[in-house]
Amino acid sequence: MRVxxxxxxxxxxxxxxxxxxxxxxxxxxxxxxxxxxxxxxxERLKQYLFDxxxxxxxxxxxxxxxxxxxxxxxxxxTILPDGVVFAIIPPVGGG
Numbered sequence: 001m002r003v004x005x006x007x008x009x010x011x012x013x014x015x016x017x018x019x020x021x022x023x024x025x026x027x028x029x030x031x032x033x034x035x036x037x038x039x040x041x042x043e044r045l046k047q048y049l050f051d052x053x054x055x056x057x058x059x060x061x062x063x064x065x066x067x068x069x070x071x072x073x074x075x076x077x078t079i080l081p082d083g084v085v086f087a088i089i090p091p092v093g094g095g
Contacts, residue, residue, distance in 0.1 A: 001026050001082040003033060010090045014048055015041045024080070030063065031076035033086060049088075060091040 006019045015037075022036060034057065038046040051058050056073035063070045064087040070078055080086065 001028060001080070003028075003080055003083075004085045005033070005037065006085060006087040008087065008089050009092075011045070011048065011088045014045050026082070027079050029076065030065070030070065030078045030080060030086075033080060034076070048090075062089040062091075063087065064089065 001024050003022050003024055004019060005022060007015055007017055012018060022033070024033060024036065034049060038049070049057055049061055054073075057076055059072035061072060063075050064085075065075075065078060065080065066084050
């Protein structure tokens, strides 16, 4: 299956890309996709996306699976449809 991954803000800076297309096994989950991204882009991305104490995806990280929002560890088991656009959106600061 094919997934288009889009990166925003700090994540874009970490990976050095706006987007990329990945080939994954059929019926891959968000967790499998994130493992592949960490494998490709290294320890800094892993530390940014995952809580070092629990190993879970940080609750502050938002994903868009197509146009459907998903957050943190609860998103990891979500099965991705073939051809989906998957966006990683870091927390927004400001005030």
